[in-house]
Every structure is written in C-alpha cells, then in structure tokens.
Amino acid sequence: MAVKQPDPDGNSRAEVDISAETSTGRVAGQFMGFGAMLKRWRKSAGVTQPPAARALGISVRTYRHIESGATPRFSQKQCDALAALLKLDSDERHALLLYNVGTYLRAAPTEGQPEVGPALRLLIDRQMPSPTYLSDRNWNILAYNQAMAEIWPWATEPRANLIRWALTTAEGRATYHDWHKHATVFVRMLRFAQTTHGEDVDLQELIEDVKKNPDVRHIWESDADLVEHRDGHVFLATVPTLDWRTIEIVSHVAYPAIMPDCRFVVMTWVEAEGDTQRDALGGPRDAWADETHNGERRRDLAQERLAEGDRLRDQDVRTARLAASSAHQAAALAGDDGIPLPALSRLVGPDAQLTLSPSRRNVVWAVKELSGRWGVTRVSPATVIARIQRQPLTDEHLTEMKQLVRYGLPAEPEAALSRIEQLLSEHDAEQHVLREIYKELYGPDYARPASRGDDPREV
Known part of the structure; x- marks a missing residue:
C-alpha cells in the first residue's frame, strides 16, 4: 500500500510503498526523486545535512525539506559547491x-589540448568526403579528416x-564572402x-589577437549580441585549393x-548557383547573419555534391589522419623513397614536417601536437x-617546389x-x-606589369 508520510514540519514526504518494508524498518522501492537522489549522494559521501546546507548557503531546515521532496532550483555556483x-x-x-x-555538463579545463580518443578520430575520418574537424571550446583545431586537410x-x-x-589572415578574409557579416x-x-x-587565458589571448584588426575591434565595440555556434548556416566561400572556386x-x-x-563540425557543400536571393537550402541568403542559434530554421536535404567530393569519396579512407610517436616515425610513412622537404616545412611552421612520397605521389604532412605525438595527414x-x-x-x-610539381x-x-x-x-x-x-x-x-621585385611604376 502506498501512502504519503508527513514530516514534523507538515511537508509531505516522497511517496513510499509501505508493503515493501522489511523487518529492519528499511523501505524498498522508494520513488527516486531529486530529494532521494540527493540524500543517497550525501550518505555515500559520509556527509551530514548541516555541511550540505552550508555548501548551498541555505538553512538546515530548508535542506531537510529538499531531501523530503521539496523542489529546489540551485544555481550553477550552488551546484558546483555541492558537487565538490x-x-x-x-x-x-x-x-x-x-x-x-x-x-549540459561543462568539462573542466585541461592543461594543453585534450586527448582525442580513437573512437572520435574514427568518426571524424568516416565523415569523408565531407570536410570535418574537431575544435576545443576556444576553436583550437584538435583533429580533422583527409578532406579538411586537402581543402583547408x-x-x-x-x-x-x-x-x-578567419579574422586575422588575408586567406580567411578572402575565403568568406561578406566577410564583415561572418x-x-x-x-x-x-x-x-x-x-x-x-x-580562460587562452580565450583572452584569442580575443586580444583578433581585436588587433581594426575592423574586428569596431565590430566588438559596436555589436553586443551573443551566439553560441554556426550550426545550419549556409554561406559562400572561395577556396584557394580548388582554384579559387566559389x-x-x-x-x-x-x-x-x-x-x-x-565542437564536432561537418561541412557539406554544393556548387554555388549564382542566386543572390536564396541559399542552397532554399532560405533567404545570409539569413544567419541576423539569427542566433535558438532561431527556428527549415532544413531540407542536402543537394548534390561537388565533383571534388566525388573524387574524395573514391579515395581509401585509411589514408585519413594518423598519429606517430616521433618525427622520424612520421617521415617513415612516406616510404623508403621518401624525400624530406625541410625548407617548405619551415614555411609551414616550426612544428611541421613535410615529406614527399614519390611512390604514392603525395606528401606526408606531420604536425607536432601538444601531447608530444605527431598528427599525420597525407595530402596531394x-x-x-x-x-x-x-x-x-x-x-x-x-628546388623542393620543383619536386612537388613534378x-x-x-x-x-x-x-x-x-x-x-x-x-x-x-x-x-x-x-x-x-x-x-x-x-x-x-x-x-x-608599359608592362612589374615583375617580382620591380617598382610597378618603372618601365
């Protein structure tokens, strides 16, 4: 038989099944509301009610009511104190x-880049031929697939x-159409x-870096809106690796x-049709510029992919990003005939290593990660x-460029x-x-265009 048992203060306790009582007086089958769950956590930690109440900044009487079935609404700060x-x-x-x-639960910040597990790397690789990447909460790139490496x-x-x-490089500015909106x-x-x-120090550094661009600083000072992400946005881009196609x-x-x-980001893409009014999903062009992530949007099925996507689909997905324990191991992936490209590697960055693979007619592009391992991608x-x-x-x-071209x-x-x-x-x-x-x-x-190093006004 189920009844509600009042506590001494007149509040109703959670409903219990009295018929399930044992000879020891303990009750089985108690409804597991928040109060019961809170009580179980507290007892498992060996904590009495007064310390729990102090952590929440409430009276013991109020806390007792919560464990008895009252409905609380703790703040983020209270939740963090209670969890600790x-x-x-x-x-x-x-x-x-x-x-x-x-x-949802916010992950605690970690030292350096978080480790990307093999299951997540597999999921990223299997998005081929769609360019896909994983970034941390500050938009640092943690992992990417073959298509992402080839195209961007x-x-x-x-x-x-x-x-x-996107905000500080000439390539980023040239890539996005309507760059100011982006x-x-x-x-x-x-x-x-x-x-x-x-x-977060890394976030603060990123904000200071982008605000060095006068255009970005002006936007920062004149626009006070918030948005969490760009999910579902449809936009035009001109891509250098696709011969500057839009x-x-x-x-x-x-x-x-x-x-x-x-953020796990997948990009699907189609040839731009030249319609300045409607985007690829049939919505108003650049509607995302005035929306937040909470805005309702109609999403249709993606249209046909680019011929470039067909080419990537035919590739063996096992050529996607790998991991190596050292620079030597990364270079060895180019094969016995691998040709180091140290000069071009220095142009890419201090923690990058390019090795040409003549037998496979591709380049092993390796980047040293903060974990000490080397992320490896084979690119054309x-x-x-x-x-x-x-x-x-x-x-x-x-000399190295000539080898690449050949x-x-x-x-x-x-x-x-x-x-x-x-x-x-x-x-x-x-x-x-x-x-x-x-x-x-x-x-x-x-008279004639200037050659490299000439003054364009000279004839």
Whole structure:
C-alpha cells in the first residue's frame, strides 16, 4: 500500500510503498526523486545535512525539506559547491546540473589540448568526403579528416585556430564572402564564450589577437549580441585549393558527449548557383547573419555534391589522419623513397614536417601536437603548393617546389607534358587578362606589369 508520510514540519514526504518494508524498518522501492537522489549522494559521501546546507548557503531546515521532496532550483555556483562537497562523479554532476540549471555538463579545463580518443578520430575520418574537424571550446583545431586537410590545409598547421584564421589572415578574409557579416558572428561567438569561461587565458589571448584588426575591434565595440555556434548556416566561400572556386557550404555543429565543450563540425557543400536571393537550402541568403542559434530554421536535404567530393569519396579512407610517436616515425610513412622537404616545412611552421612520397605521389604532412605525438595527414602536392606558393621563395624552396610539381603531374612523360601545356595555356590567359586590367587601372603611361621585385611604376 502506498501512502504519503508527513514530516514534523507538515511537508509531505516522497511517496513510499509501505508493503515493501522489511523487518529492519528499511523501505524498498522508494520513488527516486531529486530529494532521494540527493540524500543517497550525501550518505555515500559520509556527509551530514548541516555541511550540505552550508555548501548551498541555505538553512538546515530548508535542506531537510529538499531531501523530503521539496523542489529546489540551485544555481550553477550552488551546484558546483555541492558537487565538490559530495565528490560527485561526472554523471552525477551532469544530473545535478540538468535538474537545477537545465544545461549540459561543462568539462573542466585541461592543461594543453585534450586527448582525442580513437573512437572520435574514427568518426571524424568516416565523415569523408565531407570536410570535418574537431575544435576545443576556444576553436583550437584538435583533429580533422583527409578532406579538411586537402581543402583547408591551414587546419593542419601548428596551433591552428578557426577564429584567429578567419579574422586575422588575408586567406580567411578572402575565403568568406561578406566577410564583415561572418566577422560579426565570430565576435558574437567570442562574446558568448566569455559568459561561460571568460577567465580562460587562452580565450583572452584569442580575443586580444583578433581585436588587433581594426575592423574586428569596431565590430566588438559596436555589436553586443551573443551566439553560441554556426550550426545550419549556409554561406559562400572561395577556396584557394580548388582554384579559387566559389562553393556554398552548410555547416553542421555537434557536441560529442565525451567532450561536451568541443565542437564536432561537418561541412557539406554544393556548387554555388549564382542566386543572390536564396541559399542552397532554399532560405533567404545570409539569413544567419541576423539569427542566433535558438532561431527556428527549415532544413531540407542536402543537394548534390561537388565533383571534388566525388573524387574524395573514391579515395581509401585509411589514408585519413594518423598519429606517430616521433618525427622520424612520421617521415617513415612516406616510404623508403621518401624525400624530406625541410625548407617548405619551415614555411609551414616550426612544428611541421613535410615529406614527399614519390611512390604514392603525395606528401606526408606531420604536425607536432601538444601531447608530444605527431598528427599525420597525407595530402596531394597541389595542396602544399596552394598553401605556400605566395611566399617569397629561395633557391632551396624552389628546388623542393620543383619536386612537388613534378610528382603532382601524371607519371607518364607524355601525359605530364600535355598537362604542363594545358596549365601554361591557362596561366597565359590569366596573365593576359591581368595585364589588360593593369593597363586600364594604370592609365596611358602603362608599359608592362612589374615583375617580382620591380617598382610597378618603372618601365
């Protein structure tokens, strides 16, 4: 028989099944409401009611009512204090927060980059051919798949950070169409992060870095909105590694349960149709610029993928990102005929190592992670060339670049010659157009475009 037993203060206790009482007076089958769960945690920790009440900043009488069935709504600070006192594990803390604050469990900050487990790496790799990456709560890139490395190789560089790249580099600015709109959303994301972990030194450094850009500082000082993420946003981007083609991207953001502070981002993309009014999902163009992550949006099925996506789909997913214990082990993945590229490696960064694999006709791109291991991705020679070709090159750079270009061409000499002729023709046409535009801009005194190192006004 089930009854409600009043406590001495007149409050109703949780419903219990009296028929289940044992000879010892203990009750089985008690309804496990929050109060009962709290009582079990407290007793498991060997803590009495008065210390628990003090941790919460409430009276013992009020605390007793909560364990008896009253409905509390503790603040985040109270939850943290109670979790520390009762030594709750992650699942218990999660339940405590969900009941009282209504939010997911925030992971405690870690020293350096968190370790990405093999199951999560497998999930990232299996998103092929969609470019996919995992970033921490400050947008530092922790892991990525083959497509991400091929299409956006900046993600493979040491200390790669999405927002720093987007807001402070010329490549980031050239990639996003309507860059100011994107910059505004990124600033709102940074401001949201301040509300959750504003004391984080890494976040503070990121904010100071991006505010060195006058445009970003102006946005920061003139826009006070918040946004958590860019899930479902559809936007146009021009991609250097795809010969500066414009594509339309849909970003999908998820939070892995095992790393709830990290963002799991998958990008699906289609050829831009040139419609300035509607995006690829049929919605108003750039509607995301005025929305928050809470806005309701209609999502349709993704459209057909780019031919580049078809090429990546045909690749063996086992060529996705690997891990090596040392630089020597990473270089060995290029095979016995591997050719080190030290000069180009230095252009990529101090913790990067490029090794050309002639037999596989690709490049082993290795980056030393904070854990001491080396993250390894196999990329095409064209990806490396697209990443560094605008740097001033010495003779050593040019020697290594020549090797890259050769192994980026077809293996058969006749096919390689045909491809070279095609590329030269394309570049000649491009240079001819650039000269014509230069002449129009410079005026009647035009004689010839400047070669590298010349003053463009000299003739």
